[in-house]
Amino acid sequence: MKQSEYLRYDATALADLVRRGEVTSREVCEAAVERATRVNSTLNAICYPQFSEAPAQHFPEQAVFAGVPLLLKDLAQEQAGHPCTYGSRGLIKNIAPQDSEFVRRARDGGLVFLGRTATPEFGLKAVTESELWGPTRNPWNTELTPGGSSGGSGAAVAAGIVPMAGANDGGGSIRIPAAYNGLFGLKPSRGRISSGPFMGEAWTGASTDHVVSRTVRDSAAMLDVLSGPAPGDPFEIPGPSAPYAELMQRSPGKLRIGVFTSSPYNTEVAPECVAAVEETARVLENLGHRVEYAAPEFDGMALARCYLGLYFGEVSALMAKAKEQFGATDSDFELDTRLIGMLGETMPLSDYVRRRQQWNEFARALGAFFGSYDLYLSPTTGQLPAAIGELETPAHLKFAARLMLKLKAGKLVHRSGQVDQMALESLARTPFTQLANLTGTPAMSVPMHWTAEGLPVGVQFGGPHGAEATLLQLAGQLEEANPWFSNYERLEDAF
Secondary structure: OOHHHHOOOOHHHHHHHHHOOOOOHHHHHHHHHHHHHHHHHHHOOEEEEOOOOHHHOOOOOOOOOOOOEEEEEOOOOOOOOOEOOOOOHHHOOOEOOOOOHHHHHHHHOOOEEEEEEOOOHHHOOOOOEEOOOEEOOEOOEOOEOOOOOOHHHHHHHHOOOOOEEEEEEOOOOOHHHHHHHOOEEEEOOOOOEOOOOOOOOHHHHOOEEEEEEOOHHHHHHHHHHHEEOOOOOOOOOOOOOOOHHHHOOOOOOOOEEEEOOOOOOOOOOOHHHHHHHHHHHHHHHHOOOEEEEOOOOOOHHHHHHHHHHHHHHHHHHHHHHHHHHHOOOHHHOOHHHHHHHHHHHHOOHHHHHHHHHHHHHHHHHHHHHOOOOOEEEEEOOOOOOOEOOOOOOHHHHHHHHHHHHHHHOOOOOOOOHHHHHHHHHHHOOOOOOHHHHHHOOOEEEEEEEEOOOOOEEEEEEEOOOOOHHHHHHHHHHHHHHOOOHHHHHHHHOOO
16 A cells, blocks of 8 residues: 555545455555654654554454554553553553553454554643653644644644544643644543543543544544443443444534633633634534633633642652552652652642542533533634743743752642642643543544644534534534645645
8 A cells, every 4th residue: 555545544444445355454554654664753753663563463354443553642551561651761661461441442443553652751741752752743843842742643643654543631632732733632521431440530530531533533433432331430421322423424403602712721822723713613603503702600720720739649649659660769750740749749638639629610610601502612722832842941940940949848838829830831831621621521622723834723622521422523514614634735745
C-alpha cells in the first residue's frame, strides 16, 4: 500500500479494505511504519516503537477496526509485558503485568499496536516536553507544542502516522491536543469507559480514556469498542440506544446551544480562539440550531482550586508509588513534579476532602444550565500553542524553586495567594476544559477554524452526563458542513 494512498483513508475505511481483502493488515502497517520513519525524527511523537511487532500481531478478521494500526498513549493504557512510563524516569521500570481494559478492548476491536506516544511527566501539562523523552512538536508548525498531555498522539495522528491514537483526559488532555493539531477529540462521560483493572476511577473520576482521530466516525466507532463496564468497576451507566457509529449518522434535531468565550478564571483569551467560536456559532445558526450567549454560573477560582487540589494529591500519590514499587528517588522526577508532589504531601486532608466535595457545586450549576440548553459552546483553549520550551523559562523555574523552599521551611500554606497564582499560571492557557472533568460530563473539541498562518483552532462543545450521542451527531453535522479532512493534505509533504 503506497503511503499516499494510506493517508487518504481513516481507520474505518482502512478496516473495510482489509475485511474485503483489497489490502492486508501487513501492508497497512508497513505504510504506517514508513510514514512514522519519515516524520517521527522531526516530531518525536512516538517514544516506544513496536514497528517490527505490529505486522505480525493477530486480530479478529471481521472486527470493526480489523488490522488497523493504533498508537497507545504512554500513560495508563498498559500493554502486558511492555513499559508504561507516564513520561517519567521514576516509572521507567513499570512493566505492565496484564493488559488494561483499554488495550484488551482495542485488541478485540481488531486494532494492532504500533507503539506508544510521548506524554509530559505524569500527564501534568498542556505541553509534551518531558525530560525523559524530550519535546514533541506540532506538525503544523514544528516550533510549537502539539499540546498535552496526549501531545504525542495528537502529533502522530495529524501527521498521518495512524488515523487515530489512544488518549486520555483528566483536565483537557484529549481536547487540547485535538484543538492544537486540527483533530476531533471526545472526552466521554464518567463511567462510560472502564479504567480497569488497575484502578476504579482514574483521577477520582476526573479522567477517562478514549482517542484523538481525524474523523468523527472513527471516534464514534471506537467509543463502541471501548464502552461498557468491567467486573469490579465502581458503577455502571446506561448504554446508548444503538451503537454510536449508527447514532452519529442521525440528525441531532434543533439544539439550544449556549455560547461563552470569557475564561472562567478571568484570564486572557486569544482573539483567534474567540473568532473560532463566533464562526462556529454562525455555522450552527445556518444549520437551524438556536444559539445565544449564555454560560453556566459557578465560581471559576473555586473550580481552579479544586482542580489543583486533585492535581497535588494525585501527583504525590503516584510519586510515592514509584518510590515504593520501583525504587525511584526525588532526583528521578522533574522540578515541577517534585513541587506539586510536595504541595500534595502538605495539603491538610480536610482541605482535600472539602475541595472534592465542592465538585458537587459545579455539577449542580452545570445541571441548572442544561435545564435551558442542550449543549454549550466555548473555545477549547484560551491561547494558541506555546513555543517549544516557552513554559520552561528561568523565571518559572525560579518561582517553582522558591515555593519548594517555602514548603520545606513550613512557610507556605495552601490558602496563600502564591498557590492561587500557581493555579492561574498552570491553567491560564487552557481554562475551558476542567469543568467537564470535575463534573464528569462529556465534551469534545472540533477542528472548525484555521488561522491565517495555517494553525488549527478547536472549539469545545459540552453536554449533560451521558450525552455522547448528541455530541457525535452534532460533530458529524459540522464535519459535513465544514469538511476538515482535506486540510491534512498540507502535511503530506511537509516533512
